[in-house]
Amino acid sequence: MVSMEHVARKILTYVPYVLVLIDMRYEGVNCGREAGVDNHMEMGKKLLAAGQLADALSHFHAVVDGDPKNYLAYYRRATVYLAMGKSKSALPDLTRVIELKPDFTSARLQRGNLLLKQGKLDEAESDFRNVLKAHPSGKEASEAQDQLTKSVELHRLVAQAKTRYDSKDYSGAAAQLDTIIETCVWDVASREMRAECLIQMGEMGKAISDLKAASKLKNDNTQAFYQLSTIYYQLGDHEMSLNEVRECLKLDPDHKQCYSHYKQVKKLNKQIQSAEELIQEQRYEDAVSKYEAVMATEPNVLHFSNLAKQRICHALTHGQQAARAISECSRVLQADPHNVNVLKDRAEAYIQEEQYEDAIKDYETASKHSENDRQIKEGLEKAQRLLKQSQKRDYYKILGVKRTAQKKEIIKAYRKLAQQWHPDNFHDPEEKKRAEKKFIDIAQAKEVLTDPEMRNKYDHGEDPMDPESQQGHRGGHHFHGDFHNFQGFNPFGSGPFNFKFNFN
Incomplete structure (x- = not known):
């Protein structure tokens, strides 16, 4: 039997050899790892150079x-x-370099430059001073000195900007911040302060640019997203407002301001989309109602009120409600007289109301601000053509009688229409204007068709009321100018018909 002492002696005999083998294997792994690291380093350098x-x-x-x-x-x-x-990724690596090798001035100089761009002036100055301490002369020292001088000056500008901002000198503060941000391009605090200055100055577009940068430069910047959303909302861009407030809620679903604003924008956005779908479906009356709901949802933002009024004007025009359309379009144009789309819509409504001269004026105004708009060109040609046709009036058609109608029938038709279209029956300015034109046409038709001589001329192709056809004829009947006052008229009286107009 082999004793335990013998076994132990045998094991001890082989231990040195085992330890040597283990040590050799470990060195092999180490060598392999070092070789792999070196290979990666060389490949990285070559690829970087390429x-x-x-x-x-x-x-x-x-x-x-x-x-x-x-x-x-x-x-x-x-x-x-x-x-x-x-x-952002480079900065931690440079910091790790300095931790591992504090005298590596190139890394310290680069980190100082990055800190300067971030607006971390105290930290940047510390790096620049360390570079100067390690190498008082040379290229790196020269660059460090320049950057240190710049940082000290920026410290002064930052203090001045804050003072001006606190005293509500927003223009002065913004000017100082412009200089700061030229160097400190990643400085979130300076950009947010400049954005607030620009908002106070009414320069929303520039404020948006700064806030967008701030939202990217600072993690979880819910306030920047909230401000962006509210600015877009005030500018009437409901879709961009909704996008930005959603970004805020992604970062913080419980953000009270963002959630409250989100509900408002979402409701408004849904109403506008629904209204536009109704217009596409040619459900114009429903679209009008929906845009009226938009104005009720947001009565305080002018852009949304104006949008709703413009689209109501459009829907009424295409819904063949010309009189209402003219009235709504005119309200929009009082505030925005060069709104091309509204001018086109009102012109179309004027055509529907046979007010061709007004339509021509609107199309001509629109063309000055949109010269290459094909719709304007076609609309203008249509209005001009219809105006020319309308000047050759059909008096029988105006009164709704046959060409063989007797005088008694003509007078009866005239009285009915005169009662219907008397201007005193209308109060809306546009409707009154329309009635005046109709009333004059009715009166002229009655005058021509109840006078045997004039009716004979008319039946032979000559319009007694047309100034051009009456040139050189004495006693021609001319009707022109605006209808201001109609006096002494009794459409149901037995006496002869008499026009009395007052003109300015």
Whole structure:
């Protein structure tokens, strides 16, 4: 039987050989790992030099993973990040380089420059001073001194900007902040302050630019998204407002301001989309009602009120409600006389009401502000053609009688229409204007068709009421100018018909 002492002696005999083998295997692994790290480093350097940044980055990642204390790997990876425009990622790597090798001034100078761009002036100045302390002369020292001088000046400008902002000198503060942001391009605080200045100055477009930058530069910047949403809302861009407030809620679903604003914008957005769908479906009366609901939902933002009024004008025009359309369009044009779309809609409504001269005026005004609009050109040609046709009036058609009608029938038709279209029956200015034109046409038709001589001329192609056809004829009947006052008229009296007009 082999004793335990014998076995132990045998094991001890082989231990040195086992330890040697283990040690050799460990050294082999180490050598392999070091060789792999070196290979990744060389490949990364070559790819960086060739501008293949994404591939270079993957190799430097491998070096950092394989050798976490390799400061050059962090430095080169930071260089790739900077080349890719990823300064946020570069900054931690530069900080790690300085931790591993405090005297690496190139990394410290680069970090100082990044901190300066972020507006972290105290930290940037500390890096620049450290560079100057380590290397009082040379290229790096010269750059560090320049940047240090710039940072000190920026400190002064920041203090001045805050003072002016606090005293509500928004224009002066914005001017100072312009200079600061030229250097501190990633400074969130300066951009947010300038955005507030611009809002107070009414320059919303510029404020949006700063707030968008602030929302990207600062993580979880719910306030920037909220401000963007409210600005877009005030500008009447409900879709962009909805997009920005949703970004706020993605970051913080319980954000009270964003959630309250979201409900309002979503409701308004849904109403506007629904109204536009109704217009597309040619359900114009329903579209009008929906846009009236838009005005009720948001009565305080002028852009939405104006949008609703414009679209109501459009829906009424296409819904063949010309009189109402003219009235609504005219209200919009009082505030915005050069609104091309509303001018086109009102012109079309004028055509429906046979007010061709007014239609021509609107199309001509619209064409001055939109010269290449085909719809305007076609509309203007149509209005001009219809005006020319309308000047050749059909008096029988105006009174609704046959060409063989007797005088008694003509007078009866005239009295009925005169009662219907007397201007005193209308109070709306546009409707009254329309009635005046109709009333004059009715009166002229009655005068021509009840006078044997004039009726004979008319039946032979000559319009006794047409100034051009009456040139050189004495006693011609001329009707022109605006209808201001109609006196002494009794459409039901037995006496002869008599026009008495007062003109300015």
